[in-house]
Amino acid sequence: MGASLSELAKRLGANQLATGTAIAPRYRLDAFRAHRGSRLPEAGVAPAAVAWPRSTEDVVSIVRFAAGAGLAIVPWGGGTGLMGGARPSSDAIVLDMRRMRRVRSIDPAARTATVEAGMVLEALDRRLRKRRLILGHDPWSRPRATVGGAIGTNGIGYGGYLRGTMGDQVLGLEAVLADGTVVQTRPAARSTTGLDLKRLFIGTEGTFGVVTAATLRVFPVPEQEEIHGFSFRDFATGFGCLARIYDSGLAPSVMDFEETFPAPALPWWSEEGPPALYLRFAGSREIVAASWRLARRHLRSVAARPLPDREAREYWKTRHDIIYAHDEVSPGVTRADLFLKDVIFDYVHVALPRSRVLSYRRAALAVLRRHGVKPIGFGVWTQPELVSLEVVRPVGEDRTASRIAVAAAVDDVIHRVHALGGSMEYVHGVGAKLAHLMDEELGVGLATARKVKRALDPAGTLNPGKAGL
Numbered sequence: 001m002g003a004s005l006s007e008l009a010k011r012l013g014a015n016q017l018a019t020g021t022a023i024a025p026r027y028r029l030d031a032f033r034a035h036r037g038s039r040l041p042e043a044g045v046a047p048a049a050v051a052w053p054r055s056t057e058d059v060v061s062i063v064r065f066a067a068g069a070g071l072a073i074v075p076w077g078g079g080t081g082l083m084g085g086a087r088p089s090s091d092a093i094v095l096d097m098r099r100m101r102r103v104r105s106i107d108p109a110a111r112t113a114t115v116e117a118g119m120v121l122e123a124l125d126r127r128l129r130k131r132r133l134i135l136g137h138d139p140w141s142r143p144r145a146t147v148g149g150a151i152g153t154n155g156i157g158y159g160g161y162l163r164g165t166m167g168d169q170v171l172g173l174e175a176v177l178a179d180g181t182v183v184q185t186r187p188a189a190r191s192t193t194g195l196d197l198k199r200l201f202i203g204t205e206g207t208f209g210v211v212t213a214a215t216l217r218v219f220p221v222p223e224q225e226e227i228h229g230f231s232f233r234d235f236a237t238g239f240g241c242l243a244r245i246y247d248s249g250l251a252p253s254v255m256d257f258e259e260t261f262p263a264p265a266l267p268w269w270s271e272e273g274p275p276a277l278y279l280r281f282a283g284s285r286e287i288v289a290a291s292w293r294l295a296r297r298h299l300r301s302v303a304a305r306p307l308p309d310r311e312a313r314e315y316w317k318t319r320h321d322i323i324y325a326h327d328e329v330s331p332g333v334t335r336a337d338l339f340l341k342d343v344i345f346d347y348v349h350v351a352l353p354r355s356r357v358l359s360y361r362r363a364a365l366a367v368l369r370r371h372g373v374k375p376i377g378f379g380v381w382t383q384p385e386l387v388s389l390e391v392v393r394p395v396g397e398d399r400t401a402s403r404i405a406v407a408a409a410v411d412d413v414i415h416r417v418h419a420l421g422g423s424m425e426y427v428h429g430v431g432a433k434l435a436h437l438m439d440e441e442l443g444v445g446l447a448t449a450r451k452v453k454r455a456l457d458p459a460g461t462l463n464p465g466k467a468g469l
């Protein structure tokens, strides 16, 4: 341990800082792992230190120390981010926020909760349910992801259309800037008082500040919730039906529509099947009944076929299971690493004008064919504009070549998205993985974003290199 890091360790107290061999291999990589398409190294490096702050004051001390010592700060929540936003460099202090997990207050009448950033989303949801409330943000990764990480990526979950992204649910927040200043924004439902400062920290992956706490809008447990599944004769028919469902003013609490393709290389069964939709409404009994009456009218008009209800119930019950594949089975190795060792498996989650989704589908599938990469799934989630594409390619003889081939295919798909007027990511952020495409995404806006970054963080202490900053 270097002299100055040991001073910091002393200042923080027992077991709040690790260096050298005391750093668990887990901190080398978040959930952006070796099985993804990328030109970046597949193995991460150990950071200079890992710190576990217990309070906002601890975060201030650590950030000031890092700025003085020329070290970077990489905020770390659950480490479930899929873009390498929490991937450290060897000169970084990883700031594991999970010991900052207190609920500061819950106000059931106001429908708000003020919590520290390291609180795991599922733990917060459980606390809220005791007061007949729920957390509005419900990503697949809810059992492991934290409030701060969800704000840092401005993620979206199952209820995203009804309740908005994580950022939409933040009424106010507290964040520590690179110089140690603690900013607190007023937790108001709406405000037109100039620059909305909290937005500096929402979806910016810890590059402008470390979020230490947030006041979130929370929601009553719905009186009624009902999910059903349907299949369609083809993608265009299902997509058109969905567009009409949204246009008629319905607000599904879940919408997941996907077609699948055969992919022999996969370690799980994937076959060509009719596109399937899971649709759920939640709210008062009257709203849910009326929503289903209207939705069924649209579904019948295109001869959508109901799936057995047990399939829809199973889909809903197991919606978070996939995140456990990202738990370690041995130091630094996750179940997903083992399961996916023979394939490069990647995904692209883009936002497009609704009118462009079908032409994007055609173009993206053609691009993949040209790159020798197989599609596994194509669909929309939460609303018709938010489009997912999953792809696979066997590792073959040369793993690096395969990773690069998939990365090239993904880049080409994203060029199409930009040409069609869309955004290259609607859910997982940019991190390290897509940083090289930020000039195409933002155009001259990237220079502006960099000026703001330099003004607030001239030494580049906070998560440098992420999100193109």
Ligand SMILES: Cc1cc2nc3c(=O)[nH]c(=O)nc-3n(C[C@H](O)[C@H](O)[C@H](O)COP(=O)(O)OP(=O)(O)OC[C@H]3O[C@@H](n4cnc5c(N)ncnc54)[C@H](O)[C@@H]3O)c2cc1C
Residues within 6 Å of the ligand: 030, 031, 074, 075, 076, 077, 078, 079, 080, 081, 082, 084, 085, 086, 097, 117, 118, 138, 139, 140, 141, 144, 145, 146, 147, 148, 149, 150, 151, 152, 153, 154, 155, 156, 157, 158, 205, 206, 207, 209, 210, 211, 212, 322, 323, 326, 427, 428, 431, 463, 466
């Ligand atoms: C199987 C799987 C399914 C997923 N499903 C979804 C989904 O449905 N919806 C969704 O939105 N995402 C999903 N994700 C992605 C990921 O879970 C989310 O991005 C999540 O919000 C990250 O939270 P985290 O606490 O793990 O953050 P981390 O991965 O630790 O960090 C994510 C980013 O936020 C920054 N950060 C972390 N904490 C703070 C803080 N306190 N202040 C400032 N910056 C911070 C990090 O530096 C990093 O850049 C999924 C991931 C996996 C592996």
